[in-house]
Amino acid sequence: MSDKISLAIMTREMCHELYKSWENDESIYMDMSLFKPYTYKEKSVNKYFDSKQEPFRRLFAIMLGDKPIGEVQLKSIDQSKKECTLSIHMQNDNFKGKGYGTEAERLAVRYAFDELGMKAVNADTVVKNVRSQHILDKLGFEFIGKEGDFKYYRLENAE
Ligand SMILES: CC(C)(COP(=O)(O)OP(=O)(O)OC[C@H]1O[C@@H](n2cnc3c(N)ncnc32)[C@H](O)[C@@H]1OP(=O)(O)O)[C@@H](O)C(=O)NCCC(=O)NCCS
Numbered sequence: 001m002s003d004k005i006s007l008a009i010m011t012r013e014m015c016h017e018l019y020k021s022w023e024n025d026e027s028i029y030m031d032m033s034l035f036k037p038y039t040y041k042e043k044s045v046n047k048y049f050d051s052k053q054e055p056f057r058r059l060f061a062i063m064l065g066d067k068p069i070g071e072v073q074l075k076s077i078d079q080s081k082k083e084c085t086l087s088i089h090m091q092n093d094n095f096k097g098k099g100y101g102t103e104a105e106r107l108a109v110r111y112a113f114d115e116l117g118m119k120a121v122n123a124d125t126v127v128k129n130v131r132s133q134h135i136l137d138k139l140g141f142e143f144i145g146k147e148g149d150f151k152y153y154r155l156e157n158a159e
Contacts, residue, residue: 005100007060007107010071014061015049016042018068023092030126030149058111062090062104069095072108074116082119084112088132102135109139113157123153 008014022038029035052059056077062070070090077084086108090096112118123141125132126149133151137143141153 003064003098003100005069005103005107006063007072007104007111008063008068010049010052010059010061010068012046012049014068016045018061018071018091019045019048021091025089027129027131028089028126030128058116060104060108060111062088062100064095064100069100070104072104074108074112074118074121076122077116077118082117083122084116084118085122085124086112087123102138105135105139109155113159118157120154120156123155124150125153127151 010018019038020040022040024035024038026032026035049059052073056075058074058077060072060074061068062072068091070088072086072088075085075087086105088101088105088108090101109121112121121141123136125136127146133143133153136153136155139155141155144152144154146152
């Protein structure tokens, strides 16, 4: 991977830029009857952005230079259990398969451990999303089990 990516706390402006060229990805839908191509609406993005401003969540833009190319979230941040849940989605197919997602997940996990003081990061994927499972394996997540349409993973802080 030659181009370097970074994470930035998502701003409203970044969120609009990201979603203007957003494409939903079929791989996160177990039930394809729920899948719809994405259409940008300014009002919906404002609502989405506002809904993510919570103390138990960090919403990051995945930045390639000064351009947002995806989003990664640390959700359900639990300060007493010291764990949270990772989720990620790149903007569209132009930014997939180039190593950016793996790097963004690595950075988000480091943020959870180093900045938030988490002891563990959880993740889940729909069963068919083998690309995502492959990345979690690569980053050292442990497969916890399968329940219904989901596979559950967990990474403990080794330090
Ligand atoms: C999942 C996602 C974030 C990964 O980001 P990305 O930039 O595409 O991924 P990377 O290029 O860093 O890595 C992809 C890896 O998966 C592998 N891969 C791709 N398709 C695969 C498949 N069908 N089966 C197994 N591995 C696969 C690639 O070979 C690569 O692994 P490698 O580096 O060991 O060769 C991105 O594809 C995405 O946004 N997908 C849609 C949303 C999503 O699935 N989110 C996760 C929900 S749990």
